[in-house]
Amino acid sequence: MSHQPLLAVIVPVYKVEDYLRLCVDSILSQSYSHLRVILVDDGSPDGCGAICDAYAAEDPRVVVVHKENGGQSTARNRGLDLAKDCDYITFVDSDDSIEPGIYNAAVTYLEEHREVGIVGYGINEIRAGERSIAGRRLVACSLVRRRLRRLPKVFHLSSAPLSGPRSSVLR
Structure with a gap:
């Protein structure tokens, strides 16, 4: 890719200091x-706000917004306000983590297949006994082309292995 499209990664943050x-x-x-x-x-009462600010101070790619608690959807919408100039948008829950290379694979696929508007990827869920533990190695979101003019085709990209997509385009 000669031009690298800008990808907005929106992370709503609330009570996830440990993750x-x-x-x-x-x-x-x-x-x-x-x-x-x-x-x-999103008005998190723990140390999340300070953690966010520390990341913003260390890395210019990080933007932090502090707002009153309004729930995950209001936090996502506030993030969308700051992503208007981005080519692609994705969301990550703040108690999840993503597999290495997933964004490169997703953006490359979308750049090479202009007819596809959304790439979704699967999840790897870690379990301890019968209890599910989120935030350890989880991929559960999609990457969306910012300017969709019609209902897009959707492509599912397997998260493991990242050598290539595994399922077909949904029409």
Whole structure:
């Protein structure tokens, strides 16, 4: 890719102090680095706001918004306000982390297949006994082309292995 499209990664943050660093580190360590990481502190009463601010001070790709608690949808919408100039948008829950290389694979696929508007990827869920543990190694979101003019075709990209897509385009 000669031109690297800008990818907005929107992360609503609320009461995830134990998982937030793992989440943000998994985003910032991606091989696809043309990112705007938008951390939306949704009035979290723990130390999440300070953690977000520390990341913003260390990495210019990180933007932090502090707002009153309004729920995950209001936090996502506030993040969308800051992503208007981005080519692609994705969301990551703040207690999840993403697989290395997933953004490079997704953006490359979308750039090579202009007829596809959304790439979704699967999840790897870690379990301890019968209890599911989120935030350890989870990929559960999609990457969306910013300017969709019609209902897009959707492509599912397997998260493991990242050697290539596994399922077909949904029409």
